[in-house]
Amino acid sequence: xxxxxxxxxxxxxxxxxxxxxxxxxxxxxxxxxxxxxxxxxxxxxxxxxxxxxxxxxxxxxxxxxxxxxxxxxxxxxxxxxxxxxxxxxxxxxxxxxxxxxxxxxxxxxxxxxxxxxxxxxxxxxxxxxxxxxxxxxxxxxxxxxxxxxxxxxxxxxxxxxxxxxxxxxxxxxxxxxxxxxxxxxxxxxxxxxxxxxxxxxxxxxxxxxxxxxxxxxxxxxxxxxxxxxxxxxxxxxxxxxxxxxxxxxxxxxxxxxxxxxxxxxxxxxxxxxxxxxxxxxxxxxxxxxxxxxxxxxxxxxxxxxxxxxxxxxxxxxxxxxxxxxxxxxxxxxxxxxxxxxxxxxxxxxxxxxxxxxxxxxxxxxxxxxxxxxxxxxxxxxxxxxxxxxxxxxxxxxxxxxxxxxxxxxxxxx
Numbered sequence: 001x002x003x004x005x006x007x008x009x010x011x012x013x014x015x016x017x018x019x020x021x022x023x024x025x026x027x028x029x030x031x032x033x034x035x036x037x038x039x040x041x042x043x044x045x046x047x048x049x050x051x052x053x054x055x056x057x058x059x060x061x062x063x064x065x066x067x068x069x070x071x072x073x074x075x076x077x078x079x080x081x082x083x084x085x086x087x088x089x090x091x092x093x094x095x096x097x098x099x100x101x102x103x104x105x106x107x108x109x110x111x112x113x114x115x116x117x118x119x120x121x122x123x124x125x126x127x128x129x130x131x132x133x134x135x136x137x138x139x140x141x142x143x144x145x146x147x148x149x150x151x152x153x154x155x156x157x158x159x160x161x162x163x164x165x166x167x168x169x170x171x172x173x174x175x176x177x178x179x180x181x182x183x184x185x186x187x188x189x190x191x192x193x194x195x196x197x198x199x200x201x202x203x204x205x206x207x208x209x210x211x212x213x214x215x216x217x218x219x220x221x222x223x224x225x226x227x228x229x230x231x232x233x234x235x236x237x238x239x240x241x242x243x244x245x246x247x248x249x250x251x252x253x254x255x256x257x258x259x260x261x262x263x264x265x266x267x268x269x270x271x272x273x274x275x276x277x278x279x280x281x282x283x284x285x286x287x288x289x290x291x292x293x294x295x296x297x298x299x300x301x302x303x304x305x306x307x308x309x310x311x312x313x314x315x316x317x318x319x320x321x322x323x324x325x326x327x328x329x330x331x332x333x334x335x336x337x338x339x340x341x342x343x344x345x346x347x348x349x350x351x352x353x354x355x356x357x358x359x360x361x362x363x364x365x366x367x368x369x370x371x372x373x374x375x376x377x378x379x380x381x382x383x384x385x386x387x388x389x390x391x392x393x394x395x396x397x398x399x400x401x402x403x404x405x406x407x408x409x410x411x412x413x
Contacts, residue, residue, distance in 0.1 A: 002064070006061075006064060006065060009061065010065075010299045010302060010303070011295075011299070013037075013302055014033060014295070014298040014299050014302050015298075017032070017033045017036040017037060017298075017302060018032070018033055018298055020032075020036055021033060021035075021036060027400070028151070028152055028399065028400070029151075029294070029297070029298065030148070030151045030152065030297050030298070030300075030301040030395075031152070031301070031395055031396060031399050031400060033298055033301045033302050033305070034301040034302070034304050034305040034392075034395060034396075035305070035396065036305070037301070037302050037303075037304070037305020037306050038305040038308055038392070040305070040306070041305060041306055041308040041309050042308070044058050044309060045309065055309075058306075058309060059309050059310065062303075062306055062307070062309055062310055063310070065303065067303055067304075067307065067365070067368065067369055067372055068369040068370075068372045068373050070303075071300065071365050071366065071368075071369040072366075072369050072370075073247070074247075075147075075296050075299070075300055075365075076146075076147070076174075076257075076258060076261075076366070077243050077244075077246070077247045077257055077258070077261045078243055078292055078293075078296055079146065079147050079150075079293060079296055079297070079300075080146055080171060080174075080258055080261040080262050080265065081239070081242070081243045081261045081262075081264060081265040081268075081289070082265070082289040082290070082292055082293040083146060083150040083167070083171060083265070083293070084171060084261065084262045084263075084264075084265025084266045084269060085265045085266075085268050085269030085273075085285075085286075085289060086269060086286075086289075087164070087167060087168070087171070087265075087266060087269065088269075088270065089266060089270040091160065091164045092164060092168055092266070094161070094164070095161065095164045095165050095168055096168075097343075097345055097346070098165045098168075098169075098345065098347075099164075099165065099168035099169055099172060100172075101339050101343060102165065102169040102173070102335075102336070102339070102357075103168070103169045103172040103173035103176060104173070104176050105335075105339055106142075106169075106173075106335040106336060106339060107142050107143055107173050107176045107177050107180065107335070108176070108180065109331075109334065109335040109338060109339075110138065110142035110331045110332060110334070110335040111135060111138040111139045111142045111177075111180055111184075112135065112138060113138070113330075113331035113334050113335065114134075114137065114138035114141060114142060114327055114328055114331040115131065115134040115135035115136075115137065115138035115139075116131075116134070116138075117327045117330070117331065118134045118137060118138065118323075118324060118327055118386075119131045119134040121320065121323045121324075121327065122134065122320065125319060125320055125323075127320070127382075129379060129382070130188070130191075132184065132187055132188045132191075133188050133378055133379060133383070135184050135188075136181065136184045136185050136188050136374065136378070136383070137371075137383045137386065137387070138331075139177060139180045139181035139184050139185075139370075140177070140181050140367050140370035140371055140383075140387065141324075141328055141363060141367050141387060141390055142177060142331070142335070143170070143173040143174055143176070143177035143366065143367075144166065144169060144170040144173060144361040144362060144363065145170060145362055145363050145364030145365060145366045145367065146167075146170040146171050146174065146258075146366075147297060147300060147364050147365055147366070148362040148363065148364030148365070148394070148395055148399065149166055149167060149170040149360070149361075149362050149364075150167055150170065150171075151293075151297050152362060152395075152399045152402070153166060153167060153360065153402075158356065158360065158402065158403070158406050159406065161347075162353060162356055162357065162360070162406075165357065166357060166360045166361065169361075170361075171262045172259065172262060174256075174258040174259070174366060175204075175207055175208045175211060175256040175258055175259040176204065176208065177366075178207075178256070178258075178370075179203055179204045179207050179208075179256075181370055183203070185373075185374065185378075188378050189375065189378070206254070206255065207254075207255055207256040207259070208256055208259055210253060210255035210256070211250060211255045211256030211257065211258070211259030211260040211263070212256075212259050212260075212262075212263045213263075214246070214249060214250060214253065214255060214260050214263075215246065215259060215260040215261065215262065215263025215264040215265075215267070216263050216264070216267055218242050218245075218246050218249075218260070218263075218264045218267075219242070219263060219264040219265070219266065219267025219268050219271070219272070220267055220271065222238045222239065222241070222242045222264070222267075222268060222272070223267060223268055223271055223272035223275070223276040224276065225238055226238055226272060226276045226277060226281070227275065227276035227277075230276075230277065230278055230281060231281070232280055232281040232283075232284035232285065235277065235281050235284070235285055236284065236285060236288050239268060239285065239288075239289070242264050242268070243261060243264075246260050246261060246264055247260075247261075273285075300365050301365075301395075303365075304364070304365055304368060304391065304395075307368060307388065308388070311381070311384055311385050311388055312381055313381070313385075314385050314388065316385075317382060317385040317386060317389070318389075320382075320386060321385060321386055321388075321389030321390075322389065324386045324389060324390055325389060325390055325393045328363070328390050329358065332358045332361050333354070333358045336349075336354055336357050336358055336361075337354055340354060355405065356402070356405055356406055359398050359401070359402050359405055360398070360402045362394045362395060362398055362399055363387075363390055363391045363394040363395075364391055364394070364395060365391075367387050367390070367391055368384075368387055368388065368391055371383055371384045371387040371388075372384065
């Protein structure tokens with residue numbers, strides 16, 4: 001009953017906020033829902049001064065909603081699969097070099113750039129935080145969020161090649177980022193800076209390659225099954241089984257669940273649609289996963305907006321929060337510009353393309369969920385607050401302006 005109660009509240013609030021946004025704000029759905037949730041959070045904080053019971057009830061409800069578990073263990077799998085089935089493999093192949101480099105090398109470059117710059121910024125503000133903890137923040141904030149990116153790029157009017165670069169990067173970089181984050185977090189817990197490159201490489205290979213291999217197998221097996229029956233109702237059930245069963249399998253095998261979902265979604269969305277489905281089945285399947293995508297996005301951004309209630313003394317961190325926004329953007333620029341200059345890509349990136357890639361690299365729920373998993377003893381409140389500043393700026397400011405940026409006059413290369 002507790003699960004049903006929680007889910008009911010989320011759906012009701014998501015529906016109300018989505019209506020209010022569409023009726024009055026007319027912002028992109030996910031951003032509008034989050035903005036209204038943040039306004040509601042501020043109202044609850046103010047009302048709590050006069051009616052503490054109301055505030056405590058809201059905080060108690062959010063405390064029972066484990067965003068880290070809900071996002072990393074459930075929502076992310078559905079959303080990644082839903083996003084991957086709409087990506088054309090031919091487009092992805094054209095941008096494969098960019099996607100591979102941006103989802104690996106760029107994540108690592110950004111992690112260490114953010115960590116180093118944040119360390120010195122905190123020292124300048126008189127906050128003595130160990131470098132290893134700053135690197136943990138660099139790891140959680142560096143990957144672009146697939147949920148935010150895929151949801152907002154749909155309406156941004158980004159050129160197709162750039163959209164594929166950003167979307168492809170965001171789908172694949174979670175596997176790398178999570179391994180780096182977990183490794184650095186364990187080092188911070190042990191108060192050590194010793195790191196075994198070979199151990200990290202083996203772990204990354206197991207997580208990434210294992211996830212991709214299992215995802216491919218699930219995608220092909222599901223597609224073959226759908227080809228034999230060609231019934232849209234059973235096809236939907238098969239894709240649900242791929243997502244939910246694939247997550248359980250990846251957990252049991254200790255491989256990357258996100259990469260499993262991406263690989264399975266790409267296979268079903270390309271091989272499955274082309275060879276295993278009638279047009280009727282394709283239509284129903286696409287509409288079903290589009291609906292799942294919209295519902296889960298609404299619930300997720302609702303939770304992100306209400307997370308404001310769970311960050312104690314957020315106002316204390318406004319200075320480092322603003323500095324962190326600039327640091328993350330600068331690190332994003334360096335992690336894109338460096339590989340673009342040094343690696344001999346077939347297609348060169350001009351100045352405007354780099355700017356769009358930097359500004360379109362949105363952060364979202366994945367970063368918040370990882371920040372929530374940091375131990376209290378490792379300055380969790382500080383890094384959670386900083387993460388919230390960066391995520392809110394990214395989603396609202398960058399998310400609402402990336403479309404205008406793409407429509408601006410081309411810059412001189």
